[in-house]
Amino acid sequence: MEIVILDGYVDEPAGLGVPPYVDVYPRYIAGAVWSVEAGANITYFTVDQVRSNLDLFMKTASRADVVVFIAGVVVPGKYLGGEPIKVEELLLWSKLLERPIKILGGPVARFGIGEEGGKIATPPSTFKEYFDLVATGDVEMVVYHLIKEKLRVEYIDPSIRRKSYSEISNFAIKGAKIVLQHPNYGFNLIAEIETFRGCPRRIVGGCSFCIEPQYGRVTFRSISDIVKEVEALYNMGVRHFRLGRQPDFYIYMSKQANEEEFPKPNPSAIKKLLEGIRSVAPRLETLHIDNVNPGTIFHHKEEAIEITKILLQYHTPGDVAAMGIESADPKVIKLNGLKVMPEEAFEAIKIINAYGSKRGWNGLPELLPGINFVTGLIGENAETYRLNFIFLKKILNEGLMVRRINIRQVLPLPNTRMWLIGDRLVRKNKKYFKRFKDRVRKEIDLPMLKKVVPKGTILRSLYTETYEGKNTLARQSGSYPLLTYIPDLLPLKIKLDVVVVDHGYRSVTGVPYPLNVNKASRRLLSQVPFLSRKDVEKIIVKRPFVNLDEVALIISNKKALQYLSV
Numbered sequence: 001m002e003i004v005i006l007d008g009y010v011d012e013p014a015g016l017g018v019p020p021y022v023d024v025y026p027r028y029i030a031g032a033v034w035s036v037e038a039g040a041n042i043t044y045f046t047v048d049q050v051r052s053n054l055d056l057f058m059k060t061a062s063r064a065d066v067v068v069f070i071a072g073v074v075v076p077g078k079y080l081g082g083e084p085i086k087v088e089e090l091l092l093w094s095k096l097l098e099r100p101i102k103i104l105g106g107p108v109a110r111f112g113i114g115e116e117g118g119k120i121a122t123p124p125s126t127f128k129e130y131f132d133l134v135a136t137g138d139v140e141m142v143v144y145h146l147i148k149e150k151l152r153v154e155y156i157d158p159s160i161r162r163k164s165y166s167e168i169s170n171f172a173i174k175g176a177k178i179v180l181q182h183p184n185y186g187f188n189l190i191a192e193i194e195t196f197r198g199c200p201r202r203i204v205g206g207c208s209f210c211i212e213p214q215y216g217r218v219t220f221r222s223i224s225d226i227v228k229e230v231e232a233l234y235n236m237g238v239r240h241f242r243l244g245r246q247p248d249f250y251i252y253m254s255k256q257a258n259e260e261e262f263p264k265p266n267p268s269a270i271k272k273l274l275e276g277i278r279s280v281a282p283r284l285e286t287l288h289i290d291n292v293n294p295g296t297i298f299h300h301k302e303e304a305i306e307i308t309k310i311l312l313q314y315h316t317p318g319d320v321a322a323m324g325i326e327s328a329d330p331k332v333i334k335l336n337g338l339k340v341m342p343e344e345a346f347e348a349i350k351i352i353n354a355y356g357s358k359r360g361w362n363g364l365p366e367l368l369p370g371i372n373f374v375t376g377l378i379g380e381n382a383e384t385y386r387l388n389f390i391f392l393k394k395i396l397n398e399g400l401m402v403r404r405i406n407i408r409q410v411l412p413l414p415n416t417r418m419w420l421i422g423d424r425l426v427r428k429n430k431k432y433f434k435r436f437k438d439r440v441r442k443e444i445d446l447p448m449l450k451k452v453v454p455k456g457t458i459l460r461s462l463y464t465e466t467y468e469g470k471n472t473l474a475r476q477s478g479s480y481p482l483l484t485y486i487p488d489l490l491p492l493k494i495k496l497d498v499v500v501v502d503h504g505y506r507s508v509t510g511v512p513y514p515l516n517v518n519k520a521s522r523r524l525l526s527q528v529p530f531l532s533r534k535d536v537e538k539i540i541v542k543r544p545f546v547n548l549d550e551v552a553l554i555i556s557n558k559k560a561l562q563y564l565s566v
């Protein structure tokens with residue numbers, strides 16, 4: 001049996017699958033196939049690979065029995081590692097394939113697909129005539145039943161969902177092998193790991209724009225299932241992990257998850273989970289989290305502090321507790337059913353800072369909050385933007401740190417309250433949005449970044465990913481990695497350390513650390529702290545050097561030596 005998986009990338013409130021991330025969908029789908037047909041041949045393509053060699057994809061896919069398309073950007077952003085599939089590509093490529101059974105899965109099939117915040121999403125119904133099955137349920141279950149039913153499409157219910165996590169225990173383990181085909185494998189590939197789904201705030205209606213409550217009751221994945229999957233991925237060579245598939249990491253295994261809007265966290269379960277992961281993946285390089293509800297921290301301070309301390313013990317530094325604050329305007333918060341008032345959010349930010357702001361081995365603070373704002377929500381007006389800015393200014397003025405501030409325009413999705421409002425307010429308040437974003441970049445982001453990574457900070461283990469002009473772009477692996485511009489064209493796909501020499505609004509400039517004076521370009525040398533222009537000229541004329549003592553003899557400020565090597 002021949003199966004093709006086309007990964008068009010996903011980005012959901014709880015889950016990311018744009019490289020270097022590999023999300024759960026391709027892994028679970030591959031596992032579902034191999035659970036029934038152990039000998040099945042599965043070929044994995046990313047959408048970027050298809051774009052660069054459409055012929056190869058068409059040849060492979062037209063010979064296949066089944067082609068599964070994965071797609072769905074629900075919270076659009078800008079991506080360095082890849083470009084998510086476009087609606088036209090989905091429709092065209094599916095149309096070109098006549099022989100195989102075509103399945104569409106991922107958030108696109110369930111909620112629709114958005115290409116830009118502030119625009120209405122394309123609803124799932126658009127795709128019905130182009131695919132044999134549009135998996136409005138769980139795509140791995142649809143694939144599993146299709147293979148079991150010997151590819152008889154008419155026997156398959158595309159809305160089938162897993163009844164419990166135990167149904168996919170095997171899929172997750174067996175499917176780990178698919179990572180071997182990922183273009184980022186062996187480099188900076190990071191596996192998104194699922195811990196639970198569903199939002200406890202479903203019982204009060206959830207937030208006006210969010211799809212998570214549509215998953216129904218909160219269901220947790222067992223500690224042993226998660227640990228076994230991490231073990232399988234680790235044994236395949238994966239070294240970077242993010243526990244990102246959940247709306248609020250701090251309530252994993254909470255006993256009140258389906259009873260309370262803000263259920264009490266369960267620190268001992270989180271400890272067991274992290275301990276388990278570390279024991280099966282002792283030499284992992286990244287272990288990060290995503291998504292923390294600031295309301296959980298505010299309402300359960302004691303447990304939240306305990307969890308933060310546990311995290312610091314087991315995770316890797318540079319971690320981000322991304323908090324969906326969405327708005328600092330009390331009126332908007334009430335009208336959209338958002339989770340926290342500004343004072344409550346502020347308290348949560350303070351708590352994470354109190355324990356997480358210490359700098360870790362890779363140069364970044366251990367754990368910082370990330371803040372998400374959503375604009376275009378019900379009740380928003382000019383005052384909302386003023387309040388949002390005051391809120392951010394207060395964080396800065398009080399000496400607190402946040403790793404990143406994400407401001408996005410709402411993407412109205414079917415079956416959310418915002419679907420009825422559409423993009424009306426986005427269009428109406430466009431000028432406020434633009435002004436707010438510009439002000440935040442200049443007056444908040446820049447001074448904040450200078451605090452998070454001051455000049456002279458050594459950042460460890462960055463991966464060179466791509467070029468922009470005459471610069472190499474590099475990032476560490478992990479949650480919301482900081483973009484570093486290196487002012488030279490270095491080889492791609494290498495790992496290196498840098499020293500921070502300058503700041504942009506959302507990125508830094510870095511020079512390889514230590515910088516080899518015998519090989520470095522003039523451009524790089526001239527960025528080294530404490531090295532004057534004259535020193536650079538002298539170095540270029542006099543090199544090669546045998547040791548740094550020789551360099552010390554010709555430069556004016558010896559402090560520069562700490563950043564150099566021969």
Ligand code: SF4
Nearest residue numbers: 199206207210212247
């Ligand atoms: S708290 Fe709101 S934004 Fe977060 S998952 Fe629940 S509904 Fe979505």
